[in-house]
Amino acid sequence: MAVSLSSVVLLLLLIIALNWLPAPGSAFLIDRDPTTSSATLEPHFTDCISRDQETFRCWWSPGGFHNLSSPGTLRVFYLKKDSPSSEWKECPEYIHKNRECFFDANHTSVWIPYCVQLRGQNITYFNEDDCFTVENIVRPDPPVSLNWTLLNMSPSGLSYDVLVSWEPPPSADVGVGWMRIEYEIQYRERNATSWEALEKQPHTQQTIYGLQIGREYEVHIRSRMQAFVKFGEFSDSIFIQVTEIPSKDSTVPFTLVLIFGIVGVLIVIMVIVASQQQRLMMILLPPVPAPKIKGIDSELLKKGKLEELNFILNGGGLEGLPAYATDFYQEEPWVEFIEVDEEDAEGGDKEDNCSSDTQRLLGLPHRNTEGFSAISPPDDDSGRASCYDTDLPEHDTQMLMVSLLPGQPEDDEASPDAPASETSERPLIQTQIGGPQTWVNTDLYAQVSNVMPSGGVVLSPGQQPKIQENSSGSERETQKGGKLSEEEQKKNEPQFQLLVVVPEGSGYTGENEARQTSTPPSSPVPGSGYQTIQPHAMETKPAATTDASQSPYILPESPQSQLFTPVADYTVVQELDTHRSLLLNPPPSQSPSLCQQQHPLKAPMPVGYITPDLLGNLAP
């Protein structure tokens, strides 16, 4: 206990002494105290360095004592602590011009502490800190043969990677394994002040990433023993600079040409599209026909305007009709006008010659110069959307339209995807002129004279349908680029016939359903006043049912039957009676034509134009 106490006291005293002693000189192993002035500086060792761990050198300086600077006045002694009885020995080799003491391999032992001191005449300048082991003072030489190669370029061509390689310092015996060296590369731009240091690693090559094109870089390297502290000196710098690579230029014009080519092609396409806009529109978006009554705003046909419509149709606005005719749709040449000729005071009755409304519509070619073009889709689809479903399949539309008016040229709407007809274009007028000749006696639009409770529809008597496959109307349709193989099919087909289908107790299925069911029923529907005509080879949807009960077609009755009583072609449906039949205004007069209509029902025949919302009421 006492011994330990005394030892502690001694240690404390030692600590105090060490802290208070002024440092006469500084050992090279610790940093020099900057506060000590050089005047009072004793001779001291500046450094001891080993380059290869086999030899080492020590340099000294006389300090402030210039009288000791001459060679021989100061002598170097060293102590090698390899045994307890070791003694101070003099430097084995002096190099006085450098004030250096060189210890060769015979005098160098690694892992054994050395202490060096300077001795003057009578004074020994010794610093306790000037003791070391050789491996701790090793500063390897810098590597040699430093060079670089270009590794790769960035895709942008602005930066590149460089592989720097070198050889270990020849003085360091790395091959034998005597020293384990790691290297540190530093680089900087030519004008920069600070160096960038890469990670230390023991291999003899390293990659520098991200150097910029056009700039000059300076690279140097140094080495040290692995897991030691002291670095050797830096090597001489090498300079790296990469300018623009000419191969890059060849790719630039190529990309430019490609870009310009693509832009040019796009511009050409756009010009084509813009110039042929109308035609493209016709191809891509064929016009949808819509019934437009000349002189009547289609707004009236919408809900709730029956009174006005009725008024206009029945002569209320007779005088104004021509005015209307000029006002409305004047600028719409594609509008197909339904001429409501009230001059005859028939309200649309057929003429004596059983000229149908279609005849009247198409009576004067000049009148319809504007019309009867392929019906392009109007801007407003009033009165049309409900009646004509744009999704209607081709065949259905054809069936419907054709059935309404045999020989009526199909609408373009039914042929959005058909190839352009091969028939040559015909002037509108010509077709129209030819039109009435062929199907003059055929109704374009048939009135629904009566609606059967079973759902059947009685149509007003139409003229004898004369179906001409070569109807110019169909050709007219093709002129607009609408029709397709459908048309040609129609032409190739034998006469397709009208069909009247009366559903048997299934109720009225509505117009849309009527269209969807493309397959015309084949069974003749009994009932007086109805006739069914088989269409020939109508290629319709296979999904369509052939059940007669499901497909009420609104078809003009066969003009073959002469049983129909003439009724007004178009009237306004005023109301429904108890039997759910349409009640219309009685026509002003009955034309004593052959087109007589027989009334299958005892109730007055409701005749008129069925508005879409009334259709729903008809369903039982």
Next chain:
Amino acid sequence: MYVYTTLGIQWSAWALLLWSQQLTASTLLDCRDDQGSLSRCTSISQEKLLDRVIHHAELIYRVSEELCSLFEELFIPFPFRLQSNQAAYACITRALPIPSSKSEIQQISDKWLLHSVLMLVQSWIEPLAYLQMTMERYDHASDMLLNKTKWVSEKLSSLEQGVVVLIKKMLDESTLSTVQSDQGTVQNDVQPEVLESVLRDYSLLTCFKKDAHKMETFLKLLKCRQTDKYNCA
């Protein structure tokens, strides 16, 4: 705070290094069986074993250097920091007849080289265990310090086994493993954190670091001799 940040950086670097190294050299011997059955270990080739032994020695040296500097920062006041060079004389292995210069090393035989290494390793196993024990008694010893000490002592045992097997393979001798060294510097009665014990531990660490470097160098010279006898002699 600066100390701790540097310690943190050192810790992370060390951890990364060790975990990467441990994966490759976790077990020095593929065939390490239970104690005493190393003689059956013949599955590994001599070159591979030597490589692994060298790798172990390099690692041990690196960690011992870090351990030393860490300990110095934590516990050793400035005036005492370089006194280890003087106190190196008091290293426990000073009495071993081990060559200390390159010329000397190149003159001795392979057998002597290997035996020198074995002597060094065996003489440090006990002191490191002691050191590990005393470290835990320090109040301010960081976990990193303790872990490193523990790691080093473990690796040293592993190194010893490897050198024993290497001797057996290369020299066809069998030696005893883990010679109990009686260089008793173990004194458990001294309280830790007293400067004396601190200094003693510090000198122990520096001595160990020096000897670890010695081991590493010896083994590398041995390897050079194995591969290229003419240039390395």
